[in-house]
Amino acid sequence: KAGVTQTPRYLIKTRGQQVTLSCSPISGHRSVSWYQQTPGQGLQFLFEYFSETQRNKGNFPGRFSGRQFSNSRSEMNVSTLELGDSALYLCASSLGGTVSSGNTIYFGEGSWLTVV
């Protein structure tokens, strides 16, 4: 069974540009969450999508957005890139129920974004 797949793995963008990252969840998983990982701030939750609807949102500016398609695949977009957006962006998937009901969250390998 394939894991969480993220593309592209590495990319370099210029300040002011925008970027779109893609995530394919584990087959059968309906929830997709996105996280930003940096050396200074650690792992921070961006947002979660379930059944094409944003279900949870972290404390990031509106430049960070996402969406989910009917096949549960998800994309996140960052507009007007800043140097501080350089990070590892991780996608995680789960079945979609509550964790108290047994839901488990699995991560992909991430997309490394460098903003120059």
Add this chain to the structure above:
Amino acid sequence: GENVEQHPSTLSVQEGDSAVIKCTYSDSASNYFPWYKQELGKGPQLIIDIRSNVGEKKDQRIAVTLNKTAKHFSLHITETQPEDSAVYFCAASPPPGNTGKLIFGQGTTLQVKP
């Protein structure tokens, strides 16, 4: 909101020794506590998790304990091996929703010396 504190930030042990990493959380309504291992250049890998209706869970050399009263949980690795060297993260799943949102600790870099 939920806050997770993890310590130590670095831990060095000899092969065969045990390693313990501790985390505390702030929101008593959090009810799910996973641990992830992250190797260089890779995404976090779930190694064990515990839910709030359980006090301890074990999987071979790895165990996790949860003290809901004190709001802390710990990862125990016995008989450490060099391949256990990695960064370990604890996390908590806070309300509302308790769904795909996790709050992570700052991570512990574990070095196992052969």
